[in-house]
Amino acid sequence: DTTRATGRALPDRARPGRPAVNAWLTAFSLLAALPAMAFARPAFDPEIGAQLSLDRVFRDASGEQRTIGQMLAGRPALLIFGYDKCPNLCGVTQQAVASDLKKTSLDPDTYRALFVSIDAADTPEDAGDAQATVAAAADARNLSAWRFLTSADGAGGALAAEAGISFDTRARIDQFAHPIAVIALTPKGRIAQVLPALSFTPRDLELALVEASSGRLGSIADHVFLLCAGFDASKGRYTPAIWAALKLASIVMVVGLATAILLARGRRA
Known part of the structure; x- marks a missing residue:
């Protein structure tokens, strides 16, 4: 203890002052928060039954302006949010959906596949490039169901927010961090x-x-299957409820047998 050793108190400027301590604490708090800030994930909370606005206006790859309602025109749709210049999963997902839709028995004139850009900087030309890439996975007939939509006024981000999806801008690398899924409308x-x-x-x-x-x-x-099927959200697949019922029945049977054996042993004892 310097005070005891010298018999004198330290001058104020030699003591660790409270402002300095507060500054260190603030710096430490900011450093501690950096990992959470760096790895914060955008929200993904789509709600079944949620109504999306049909009057938002978008441009397709040809530059034509239409609302979502006009593009649906009474058809169901598969909706994907992303951005046209994405170097990660957006293009992969587009091609996977296009390839799989080609393997279904559905007529592409009876549904729509909508890719909505969340990047207000994306242009119809960018949408055209994305469409050309998907064309390799889908033949011309199935490609007719697709619409690649852009909006300079942020309509894509607003529509994503209605669907329970948010995204973060990574300005340093000129990318977006966002969840990606296929939404049936x-x-x-x-x-x-x-x-x-x-x-x-x-x-x-x-x-x-x-x-x-x-x-x-x-x-x-298809309709008979849906009558006896349930959607397993944990796997993202339709699973026959009959299989689930059989699994439950087998579990109940095993538990019942185990209980009977334990009761029988208890009586013998």
Whole structure:
């Protein structure tokens, strides 16, 4: 203790002052918060049944302006949010959906596949480039169902927010951090189902559109399957409820047998 050793108190300028301590604490708090800030994830909370605005105006790859309602025109749709210059999963998801839709029995004239850009800087030319890339995974007939939409006024981001999806701008690397999924829309723009990106099958996409159409699309087999099927949100797939019931029944049977054996042993004792 310097005070005891010298018999004198330290001058004020030699003591660690409170402002300095506060400054260190503030710096430490900021450093501690950096990992959380760096790894903060955008929101992803789509709600089944949520109504999306049908009057937002977008431009397609040809530059033509239309509202979402006009593009749906009474059809169900698969909706994907992303941006045209994305170097990551956006293009991969587009091609996977296009390739899988080609394997379904649905007529592409009866549904829409909408890719909505959340980047206000994306142009119809960028949308055209994205469309040309998807064309490699879908033949001309199936490509006719697709619309690649841009908006300079932020309509894409606003529509994503209505769907429960947010995104973060990474200005330093000129990219967006955002969740990606395939959302099935009813003809009136309500969310009918949500399929996690890249975990779906052609059958999942077909059933999602059939379900969103309220019975207007699909074969008799599709509707019979939907009657005895449930959607497993943890896997992003349609799973027959019969299988789930059989699994539950088997579990109940095992528990019942184990209980009977324990009771029988208890009586013998």
